[in-house]
Amino acid sequence: MSKPSLNTQILIAAVLGIGLGLLFSGKPESSPLLAPSLYVANIIGTLFIDLLKMILIPLVFCSICVGIANLRQHQQMHRVWVTTLSFFALTMAIAVILGMSASLYFKPGAGMHITMFQSAMQGFEAKQMAMPEFFAHFLHGLFVNPFAALAQGDVLAVVIFALILGITLVVGGERYKNILSLLQETLEITMHIVGWVMRLAPFGIAALLIKLVATQDVAMLNTLAKFVVVVVGTTLMHGVVILPMLLYFVTKTSPLRFWRGAREALITAFATSSSSATLPVTMRCATQHLHVKPEIAGFVVPLGATINMDGTALYEAAAALFIANLVGIELNFTQQLVVFMTAMIAAIGAPGIPSAGMVTMVMVLQSVGLPAEAIAILLPIDRALDTLRTTVNVEGDMITSLVVQKLVK
């Protein structure tokens, strides 16, 4: 019998990981089988994420520089920019509207009272983050010494510097052709290494999922079941119905064909809960499986991994309405509009790392006067919810790259 393809191996690994995790879940931490298994799973899972992160920064840097340089040669840069940013904004807005409508209709949290969670909130102090402060902080993070940004793995600042460098390479033309070809070859090398890292993906993904499922706070998930169902339901609706429909509408690509090509990245996003760590895999799926031109994917995908987060935007808005219900505040239309806007901004500003959305959510809550400490209630279930929203975040990036490629042609 021939060996299953890597794509299939990753799927099997995910199912196995979840199955084993369920087997372990509920067992006491000290049980003789659980502790060593979790220890090993943790080491393997972390190693896999480390390998992805190792290659992430050189990949982002080179792919954006080379992408911009190649696009400018075709004089399409302006259209790519406009189409990409418009599609990012459109899909995030749809996601927020979906999350808010479902929350307003089903009212999760109504009938409960915030004092029920007093013990969870005790000792938790949310870092204050008012809107103007958040905005200033975000702007300040854009332009950073590139060497510091590269060394610290600051993805957003690397993206910005690479954009500027890419444009400079084009303006300089022939004069800088050696640097451009150096970057081009480095990009090829990084993608080659990504190919090697992916051979370990089945192990990494199984290990991450075992740990994730085995250590879930099931009691809290049950208490907040209605909220969880609303968030999961709407996130799935966005990822399984709306995004694929938009894709089909613009490009005539069937959802099944898309999912087959995108599967490696979607499962990696689910297991790592990090758009950034998944980025090397997303690039690989976009260029090699979904056949997006490298210059388009090289621009859209890294930018999307840092600013385009449909799942996060949806979650931030739904969570704000949930907390409003908990504290018994009815938000009027203007306040709902403020939630809509701030949820989008918070998602754009959230870095692609696990639970980043929880940090920027403080701003959404404060913008309408909700207590930021209430985030403590959501923290225990966040790792579980983060899986799905990160998957949809990554799906949005790949879909945008396909849409842009079609619309720009």
Ligand code: ASP
């Ligand atoms: N984990 C998400 C991501 O990496 C961000 C978040 O919503 O927490 O895309």
